[in-house]
Amino acid sequence: MPERHAPLLALEGIDLGHGDQVVLPRLSLTLRPGERVALLGPSGAGKSTLLAALRARLGDDVAWCPQHHGLVPGLAVYHNIYMGRLAEHSALANLWNLVRPLREPWREIAELCEQLGIAELMRRPVGRLSGGQRQRTAIGRALYQRRRLFLGDEPVASVDPHQALRLLSLIDAQHDTCVIALHQRELALSHFDRVWGLRDGRLVLDAPADELSLDDLDALYPDAETPVRSDQQETPATRPLPCYRGRV
Amino acid sequence: MSSSATPPARPRWLTGNALGPRLARHTLTLVALALLLLPLADLSVITREPWTELARMVQGLAWPAWGAVESPFHALGLTIAVALWGTLAGVVLGFPLALLFARSRLVRAGCAFLRAIHELFWALLFLQVFGLSALTALAALAIPYAGIFAKVYAEILEQTPRAPGDALPPGVGRLVRFAYTELPLAWPRLAAYTRYRFECGLRASVLLGFVGLPTLGFQLETAFREGRYHEAGALLWLFYLLIASLPWWSHRRLLPVLAIGGALLLGPWPSVDGALLWRFVSQDIWPRPLLEGDWPGLVTWLTRIPDLAPAIGNTLLLGLLGTVGSLLVALVMWPWASRHFGNRVSRLASKGLLVLLRSTPELMLAFIFLLLLGPSMLPAWLALALHNGALIAFLIARHADSLTPGMANLPASGRLAYELLPRLYPSLLALLYYRAEVILRETAILGMLGVATLGYYIDENFQYLMFDIACFLLLVTAALNIAVDALSRRFRPKEAPLDVPGMDA
Numbered sequence: 001m002p003e004r005h006a007p008l009l010a011l012e013g014i015d016l017g018h019g020d021q022v023v024l025p026r027l028s029l030t031l032r033p034g035e036r037v038a039l040l041g042p043s044g045a046g047k048s049t050l051l052a053a054l055r056a057r058l059g060d061d062v063a064w065c066p067q068h069h070g071l072v073p074g075l076a077v078y079h080n081i082y083m084g085r086l087a088e089h090s091a092l093a094n095l096w097n098l099v100r101p102l103r104e105p106w107r108e109i110a111e112l113c114e115q116l117g118i119a120e121l122m123r124r125p126v127g128r129l130s131g132g133q134r135q136r137t138a139i140g141r142a143l144y145q146r147r148r149l150f151l152g153d154e155p156v157a158s159v160d161p162h163q164a165l166r167l168l169s170l171i172d173a174q175h176d177t178c179v180i181a182l183h184q185r186e187l188a189l190s191h192f193d194r195v196w197g198l199r200d201g202r203l204v205l206d207a208p209a210d211e212l213s214l215d216d217l218d219a220l221y222p223d224a225e226t227p228v229r230s231d232q233q234e235t236p237a238t239r240p241l242p243c244y245r246g247r248v
Numbered sequence: 249m250s251s252s253a254t255p256p257a258r259p260r261w262l263t264g265n266a267l268g269p270r271l272a273r274h275t276l277t278l279v280a281l282a283l284l285l286l287p288l289a290d291l292s293v294i295t296r297e298p299w300t301e302l303a304r305m306v307q308g309l310a311w312p313a314w315g316a317v318e319s320p321f322h323a324l325g326l327t328i329a330v331a332l333w334g335t336l337a338g339v340v341l342g343f344p345l346a347l348l349f350a351r352s353r354l355v356r357a358g359c360a361f362l363r364a365i366h367e368l369f370w371a372l373l374f375l376q377v378f379g380l381s382a383l384t385a386l387a388a389l390a391i392p393y394a395g396i397f398a399k400v401y402a403e404i405l406e407q408t409p410r411a412p413g414d415a416l417p418p419g420v421g422r423l424v425r426f427a428y429t430e431l432p433l434a435w436p437r438l439a440a441y442t443r444y445r446f447e448c449g450l451r452a453s454v455l456l457g458f459v460g461l462p463t464l465g466f467q468l469e470t471a472f473r474e475g476r477y478h479e480a481g482a483l484l485w486l487f488y489l490l491i492a493s494l495p496w497w498s499h500r501r502l503l504p505v506l507a508i509g510g511a512l513l514l515g516p517w518p519s520v521d522g523a524l525l526w527r528f529v530s531q532d533i534w535p536r537p538l539l540e541g542d543w544p545g546l547v548t549w550l551t552r553i554p555d556l557a558p559a560i561g562n563t564l565l566l567g568l569l570g571t572v573g574s575l576l577v578a579l580v581m582w583p584w585a586s587r588h589f590g591n592r593v594s595r596l597a598s599k600g601l602l603v604l605l606r607s608t609p610e611l612m613l614a615f616i617f618l619l620l621l622g623p624s625m626l627p628a629w630l631a632l633a634l635h636n637g638a639l640i641a642f643l644i645a646r647h648a649d650s651l652t653p654g655m656a657n658l659p660a661s662g663r664l665a666y667e668l669l670p671r672l673y674p675s676l677l678a679l680l681y682y683r684a685e686v687i688l689r690e691t692a693i694l695g696m697l698g699v700a701t702l703g704y705y706i707d708e709n710f711q712y713l714m715f716d717i718a719c720f721l722l723l724v725t726a727a728l729n730i731a732v733d734a735l736s737r738r739f740r741p742k743e744a745p746l747d748v749p750g751m752d753a
Contacts, residue, residue, distance in 0.1 A: 060418065070415030074432035083428055087419035094424045145417060 041198035073127030294622025308477025329510025331449035334389025342397025349402035362395030570632030577637025605638035
């Protein structure tokens with residue numbers, strides 16, 4: 001493939017992880033401008049680590065949509081979206097905005113919420129939203145940052161396939177480059193230019209989406225290889241156990 | 249298929265590293281220690297006829313003499329006003345300290361000291377300077393509460409999830425970050441804790457009557473002491489009604505009205521004599537030989553102090569017995585109040601009993617038992633175990649109600665032993681350790697009723713105007729509390745999480 005643009009980011013044999021713990025050893029990859037990349041892999045393969053590293057390296061160019069959204073349940077949808085541009089206002093304006101929403105941001109965010117389909121929820125605390133509504137709020141916050149690049153850690157995990165498509169096209173409309181972690185394999189092939197596949201801390205797949213089939217993607221997931229036998233030795237639980245203690 | 253493997257050896261009693269046996273070993277050690285030291289405690293019943301006295305008290309409670317209570321509304325209003333303004337002042341003083349708490353060792357030590365001295369001792373101290381006035385009452389609540397708020401607020405703020413803060417774009421200032429993420433994330437717990445502390449403030453405000461401030465407790469103590477049980481019954485009911493109706497009258501919208509109304513009740517304010525205050529702070533509370541640099545004199549001064557070892561021993565022993573007693577009371581009582589056991593009537597009755605026991609301050613319970621059983625360690629022990637045990641049982645029962653057993657249709661014993669206790673016991677133990685500090689603090693004030701703990705000598709020395717010795721004993725008490733708190737934090741099982749809603753006692 002001819003290199004038309006200088007890459008936005010090129011990693012060559014870099015160890016990524018948290019503190020002393022290396023999650024992705026000797027990783028090499030290249031991110032080119034204008035590319036839409038789907039990041040696939042089983043839970044715990046290192047997707048979040050990779051995205052956090054990209055965010056740290058790309059700095060101010062990045063609109064960031066973290067896993068589990070990072071929303072503040074006690075604040076309204078409006079305030080949560082406003083937080084995307086907290087750094088661009090003075091402290092005084094930010095504090096006053098908590099008392100009474102500023103005129104200009106309110107108008108802009110109202111427009112954005114209209115597109116996301118949550119216009120009537122702007123004043124509702126995020127703690128009282130459904131999963132899908134929270135997801136859209138989190139995407140709204142990332143869109144409101146108005147950056148060139150979008151990094152999303154499972155931003156469309158808890159919405160239906162049609163909504164997922166609509167949200168992805170909203171993201172595309174505003175960003176020329178994006179890296180999005182997701183679990184929907186069909187979506188990865190139909191909607192993205194390139195697929196990165198992680199397994200056990202290694203990048204085992206890095207190819208244009210149109211050269212791949214669903215079977216190639218299945219190879220990333222260990223549980224997909226063999227039919228699950230219930231009497232097998234205990235496997236590590238992939239889903240969190242139901243939490244019986246009241247979480248705040 | 250395991251064909252040739254021998255079955256693993258059957259574990260012996262309470263061995264193994266699983267959480268269950270470990271916590272059980274821990275508990276049994278604690279109980280064994282208490283049993284071992286039990287012979288050292290003076291648990292004799294001294295009065296001849298406790299049952300007649302008890303019958304008279306029950307009669308008083310059953311037929312309260314409402315007409316005999318003198319100006320009940322003023323006493324009630326003052327009780328609320330002191331609690332509300334004391335708590336508010338505590339918040340105002342404590343919140344800034346909470347922000348410094350993690351960073352400054354000095355602040356942490358200072359707050360530990362403020363917390364370690366009970367409200368009533370602070371009241372005794374301020375009584376010498378401000379007299380029987382609202383200022384004494386407010387300071388007695390606000391100062392220890394500032395220390396408590398600082399610690400608890402700091403812990404709550406520290407436990408807010410990190411994710412929202414990490415999601416912020418780079419370059420956001422500290423203040424804005426706090427206002428947009430930490431504060432709204434922590435707000436529900438901060439508000440809940442402040443509300444809980446206000447309820448504690450109400451109890452403490454009543455207790456201030458025991459040192460002579462004209463709150464509800466003053467009339468209560470007089471009525472009990474003079475054997476007018478029908479009047480005491482009326483006052484006690486008044487107090488229970490006050491606590492029980494708290495959710496209605498302490499609504500957020502009503503608070504400003506209460507605050508302003510209360511402020512009018514708080515007067516008259518004392519005219520603070522600056523010279524007198526200065527003399528008290530700079531001279532009265534210090535040993536004279538120390539001020540004069542007279543070292544041999546200081547040694548003589550030290551010999552005048554009552555023998556500390558038995559007092560400290562009694563304080564610690566009562567603290568240990570109170571803690572173990574609370575554990576047993578809580579273990580026995582919580583199932584009765586939870587929705588998993590019994591029928592509607594038994595649940596309602598035991599819930600009522602728990603609310604009654606946890607609403608009554610220990611000092612009051614101890615006072616009643618003292619009238620029944622005579623002056624020994626027994627009334628104090630009963631009071632500590634019943635009050636704190638009921639409090640823990642109440643919270644654990646509420647926690648249990650929020651759980652759904654994974655297997656339906658288990659017999660009650662199976663439900664208790666396999667479904668509920670394994671999930672609840674770590675929290676129960678955590679609560680107990682948390683409470684141990686409070687129990688020790690209260691052990692000291694029970695001395696004011698004549699149990700020979702440190703509090704007995706503090707009270708005595710304040711009465712004889714020996715401020716230097718009283719203050720020295722207060723320092724000893726504070727040091728003891730801080731040491732025990734550190735010890736209990738060291739030995740508390742790490743797996744016991746403090747996450748039952750509303751349990752940050």
